[in-house]
Amino acid sequence: MRPLSNDLRKRVIDAVEGGMSRRAAAERFGVAISTAIRWVERWRTSGSHQPDRQGGDYRSHHVEAYAAEILMLVEDTKDITLAEIAAHLKDRHGRAFALSTIWRLLDRHAMTFKKNRARRRTAKA
Numbered sequence: 001m002r003p004l005s006n007d008l009r010k011r012v013i014d015a016v017e018g019g020m021s022r023r024a025a026a027e028r029f030g031v032a033i034s035t036a037i038r039w040v041e042r043w044r045t046s047g048s049h050q051p052d053r054q055g056g057d058y059r060s061h062h063v064e065a066y067a068a069e070i071l072m073l074v075e076d077t078k079d080i081t082l083a084e085i086a087a088h089l090k091d092r093h094g095r096a097f098a099l100s101t102i103w104r105l106l107d108r109h110a111m112t113f114k115k116n117r118a119r120r121r122t123a124k125a
Helices: 006-017 022-029 033-046 060-064 067-076 082-093 099-108
Strands: none
Touching (some): 006 022, 006 033
8 A cells, every 4th residue: 555645645734734633634634543544643753744654664673583593504404494493492482483584684694505407305216
């Protein structure tokens, strides 16, 4: 979903700054009352009517705090599993991370395991 236009934001803010209530401005311009309240509050605190960035990653910094330790574990124990890393973090730091979170950390640090023909497990001897 895209943010509403800057022009609409500016008109709502100008109407409120001109003496109209936030509720009346919201009704006049066809936006939710809570939206008008947030826009005006943002205008008054920051002086900006531009929308904030949408989306993005808000949680990877939690596991990133343990990145050095995780990377050292992988270096020391080449065949360590994601579950073993998660168990280590739970035992040592009391922090629980999903296996996919640990995988994404390893991927960001270029520590991925790729299969090749020499490692085929289903081939006959």
